[in-house]
Amino acid sequence: MNEVLSTSQLGNDDNVDLVQYLTFMMDDEEYGIEILSVQEIRGWESMTSIPNSEEYVKGVINLRGTVVPVVDLRIRFNLSKFDYNELTVIIIVKVMIDKKTKIMGIVVDAVSDVYNIEKQKAKKAPDIGDSETKNYIEGLINVGDKMVVLLDLEKVLLI
Amino acid sequence: MSIDLSQFYEVFIDESFEGLETMESELLNLSPGDVDSEIINNIFRAAHSIKGGSGTFGFNAIANFTHVIETLLDEIRNGERELAANHVDLMLKSIDCLRNMLRSIQNNDEQESQEANTLRVQFEAILEQKNTTDDSNTSNSDAVATQPESNGVASKQTKIQITNFFEIKFNPESHVFKTGNEPLFIFEDLAEHGELSVEANIKGIPELDNLVADDCYLGWTINLDTTSDEETVKSVFEWVEDDAEIEIKLVAQFEDEIEVESELDEIEASKHEPSLTESSTSVDLASATPATTPESLPTDNSKQNDSATSDPVKAEFRPVQKASTDNKKEPTKQESSSIRVGTDKVDSLINMVGELVITQAMLNELGEDEQIDHAKLLALREGLAQLAHNTRDLQENVMRIRMLPISFVFSRFPRLVRDISQKLDKKVDLVLKGEGTELDKTVMEKISDPMVHLIRNSLDHGLETTPERLAAGKSEAGKVILNAYHQGGNIIIEIIDDGRGLNTEKIRSKAIENGLITEESVLSNQEINELIFKPGFSTADEVSDISGRGVGMDVVKRNINALNGTVEVVSEPNKGSTFTIRLPLTLAILDGQLVKVGNHIYIIPLVSIVESLQIDMSKVNSVGGGMDVLRLRDDYIPILRMHQLFNHPEACQKLQGGLLVVVESDNEKVGLLVDELLAQQQFVIKSLEENYKKVDGISGATILGSGSVSLIIDISSVVKMAGLKRAGHVGLDFDKPLSEAV
Structure with missing residues (x-):
């Protein structure tokens, strides 16, 4: 990974704000969330659906005695639906919503990588397209020759 | 420091x-x-x-x-x-x-x-x-x-201000620090009383080799000019009195003309x-x-x-x-988050955890063996049984930590009764029974207010005035008994008075007046008595500041229902009334009935279930607006289709032969149409809101034996959902139309 790069940068300039991001794949796009908010990664499991909930709320699972709601990000982002397979994972994240810490799960196609990312270099999302989805995006950044969409989890999971 | x-x-x-x-x-x-x-x-x-x-x-x-x-x-x-x-x-x-x-x-x-x-x-x-x-x-x-x-x-x-000059000899014993005292604080205290000079006596300090670090070897001579008197100065030394030689000498005293607000x-x-x-x-x-x-x-x-x-x-x-x-x-409500637990409870917990660790070690050892023969299998089973036993004990004991004797609530009532009886000019003997009965702290905090209300009510309405009592041939002092005991997994609290009892005639006429019942309604005395728990019901001739502001028993009942409890009244004219509150021992555990709606398993709290029955179509009437009612003895019970409310289209939709769980909420009986009745058991309540949000019709979640999550149905919220979906639909033969129950 970018280990070498990141340490040398740290040595040169303390102001560089390096943040580790976990990235995952959805519909061939790579999305990133701050790694500090990730609690664990689980395989797909069956869950209890919640009556009259939005379509993207797949239901709740039992996480060692805690009831945790799970959101399908594909549906949340209006992407095409995808059948769950053995690569489908639930990323359990901890987010601050309404000043309360909540533990939630997000369903994604597959986990990809971990990058050190300079937050300042992230570009704002272009002002076009699905305006709702755009709100969830914190910024866009290039890692090597790939583009990663950095997500603002708190907005994504404000449900 | x-x-x-x-x-x-x-x-x-x-x-x-x-x-x-x-x-x-x-x-x-x-x-x-x-x-x-x-x-x-x-x-x-x-x-x-x-x-x-x-x-x-x-x-x-x-x-x-x-x-x-x-x-x-x-x-x-x-x-x-x-x-x-x-x-x-x-x-x-x-x-x-x-x-x-x-x-x-x-x-x-x-x-x-x-x-x-x-x-x-x-x-x-x-x-x-x-x-x-x-x-x-x-x-x-x-x-x-x-x-x-x-x-x-x-x-x-x-006019005159006295300034005292004290010479204080303060020689603490060597162990003074171990008693948690700090001479410096004492000096700081003294300094607040006036001008202070302190001289330390260092003669007692031994050679460095013999010095014990936490012993005190110093003595002090203190000179203090102060306007405080000797007693005040002495009180500064209150905490060290027993651990020190203290000599306070008044050396001189001056009287001064004072300048105001200077001292x-x-x-x-x-x-x-x-x-x-x-x-x-x-x-x-x-x-x-x-x-x-x-x-x-x-x-x-x-x-x-x-x-x-x-x-x-x-x-x-x-x-x-x-x-x-x-x-x-x-005065903001005091919200205490700490809890005092008896050391015996903590000790037994520690013992139990000890046993658990031993069992775990034993199982671990068994698990490391490559080969498991028959003997080992037996040992493994025994170990697992032991583990199950330990876990259950541990659970019970952890629950006990939150349990406090009900005397915490009872103890405030003697004062309350004393104050009210003085105000009402009635003589009252309060008897407390079963004060040691334990219940969960959260339940305790919430039961106090309804109890206050019931006791006030007994004193105000239940007990007669002294002349009335004497005329009825009763003892001069009325008696109110508070009794608490365990029954099954519940705690029962009784509030018994030996007063005049409920006046069924008066309640009946009042209920007719308020439109709760009609002239023609035939009700047993018991049914009439239960009417006092209906909203907006107060029979007090005069509104007093003790009870009877029109918000009364219905609020009591609602609060108790919110705790998954019930309240009942039994009354006999001229002998008195008994209010019985029945509460679960803890809010963390719920007795529930598992039901199946389509592929989904839900839990209905057992306390709200009246009965379950198979629908007989000949007793079902459609009253329009998509609402069906079932005639059950004297009641018409609206049928709520759970699959509709919860949007599970795969569920059984036919009424004929369907299963109906009749539940009661806020005095309202409704039937919930479900697919299947499964087991009844106890559930540990988990919050759904903690990580998600409030869901209509659901009060919480629990985890089933299989490890999957199941949701607990909130009856009053389901009734509300049904009411909202059929807004404006009235005309049912109810005490109150559904839409109003919202």
């Missing part, structure tokens, strides 16, 4: 509240004239530790106030004063006042409250009375003499007087002893002189008073 004392505030406040409770209950045991010294001692001890604690933490308003209470108690204890009824009243009032003061500390706005000052003046009036009438006694007890005397000094200081004591003295001038009338009224006036007059006068000279100080004090009256109006 300085310690952040604020971290101990919580403990101090908790303990003080407990102390106040002790004082209160002991005071109620006291009867004037017949003084049990043990009771007085108990009260005294409680007051003393509150005073000590508040002094340590610098809550001077409380310390000063408790000091006068203590002084009075001390006199009574020493037999220098007869206990009078007004003393008890006054002390009860001061307990209320102290509670308010403690609460305001909790809210971080300590103020010297107006109320405290008023009460303090009353105490001083009582104490004063004694001192002037019987001077010879004052020398008997130092503590008694100080308060009034120092007061006298303070008020006379308008600490002066401000102290003037603090009393605004409250005194404003409340001197209430002194006479409240203390109700005719002797107050002549003796206390001179002090009044001198203090009025004082007020003339020290106006600036007075002006400064005003806003404080205002603030304190403001916060008195709204």
Whole structure:
């Protein structure tokens, strides 16, 4: 990974704000969330659906005695639906919503990588397209020759 | 070295509240004239530790106030004063006042409250009375003499101020640090009283090799110029008295003409007087002893002189008073998050965890073997059985930690009954039974208010006045019994009175008047009695401030239902009424019925289920608007299709032969159409809101034996959902149409 790069940068300039991001794949796009908010990664499991909930709320699972709601990000982002397979994972994240810490799960196609990312270099999302989805995006950044969409989890999971 | 004392505030406040409770209950045991010294001692001890604690933490308003209470108690204890009824009243009032003061500390706005000052003046009036009438006694007890005397000094200081020069020899014993005392703090305290110079005596210090690090080898000689008297200086050493040689010598004394508001004591003295001038009338009224006036007059006068000279100080004090009256109006609810647990409970937990670890080690060992033969398999099974046993015990014990005896709630009722019976001029004997019965702390916190309401009700409506009782051939004093006991997984609380019983005629006519029932309705007496729990029902002829504001039993019932409990009344004319509250022992566990709707498993709380039945289509009528009702004996029960409400289209949709669970919520019976009835069992309630949000029709979640999550149906919310979906639909033969139940 970018280990070498990141340490040398740290040595040169303390102001560089390096943040580790976990990235995952959805519909061939790579999305990133701050790694500090990730609690664990689980395989797909069956869950209890919640009556009259939005379509993207797949239901709740039992996480060692805690009831945790799970959101399908594909549906949340209006992407095409995808059948769950053995690569489908639930990323359990901890987010601050309404000043309360909540533990939630997000369903994604597959986990990809971990990058050190300079937050300042992230570009704002272009002002076009699905305006709702755009709100969830914190910024866009290039890692090597790939583009990663950095997500603002708190907005994504404000449900 | 300085310690952040604020971290101990919580403990101090908790303990003080407990102390106040002790004082209160002991005071109620006291009867004037017949003084049990043990009771007085108990009260005294409680007051003393509150005073000590508040002094340590610098809550001077409380310390000063408790000091006068203590002084009075001390006199009574020493037999220098007869206990009078007004003393008890006054002390009860001061307990209320102290509670308010403690609460305001909790809210971080300590103020010297107006109320405290008023009460303090009353105490001083009582104490004063004694001192002037019987001077010879004052020398008997130092503590008694100080308060009034120092007061006298303070008020006379308008003209003359006495400065004392003390030489204090303070030689603590070597173990003084181990008792938690720190001479430096003592010196800091002394420095507040005046000018201080301290000289250390280092002769006692041994060779470095022989020196023990946490022993004290120093002695001190302290010179102090102060306006405080010897007693005050002595009190600084209160905590180290037993661990040190203390010698306080008055070396010299000067009398000075004073300049107003320059000295600490002066401000102290003037603090009393605004409250005194404003409340001197209430002194006479409240203390109700005719002797107050002549003796206390001179002090009044001198203090009025004082007020003339020290106006600036007075002006400064005003806003404080205002603030304190403001916060008195709204005493924020105390929300204590700590819990005191008996060491026996903790010990048994530790034992249990020990056993669990052993079992775990044993299983671990078995698991490491590559090969498992028959013997090993048996051992494994035994180990698993042991593990199951340990886990169950552990669960029970952990639950027990949150359990407290119901006496925590009961203990406040003697006072309540005393106050109300005085107000109503009825004689009441309160009997408490089963005070040791334990229940969950959260349930306890929430059951207190409904109980207060029921007790008030029994006193106000249930018990007759004394003449009525005598005419009915009953004993003069009415009897109210509070009884608590366990039954199954529930706690039962009974409130029994031997009063006139419920007047079924009156309830009936009132119910007709309020449109709850019609003239033609045929109801048994029991059914009529249950009507008092309907909203907007009050039969009191007059609205009193004790009960009967129209919000009454329905609120009680709603609150108790919210705790998954029930309340019932049984009454017999002229024999009395019994209110029975039935509550689950804990809010964390729920008895429930598993039901299946489509592929989904839900839980219905067992307490709200009336019965379950198979639908007989001949008894189903469609009343329009998509609403079907089932005729069940005398009731028409609306059928709520769960699959519709919860949007599970795969579920069984036919009514014919369908299963209907009849549930009751807010006096409303409805039938829930489900696919299948599964097991009944206990569930540990988990919050759904914690990580998600409130869901209509769902009160929480639980985890089934299989590890999957199941949702608990919230009956009243489901009724509401159905009501909302059929807004405007009325005309059902109900006490109240569904849409109104929302």
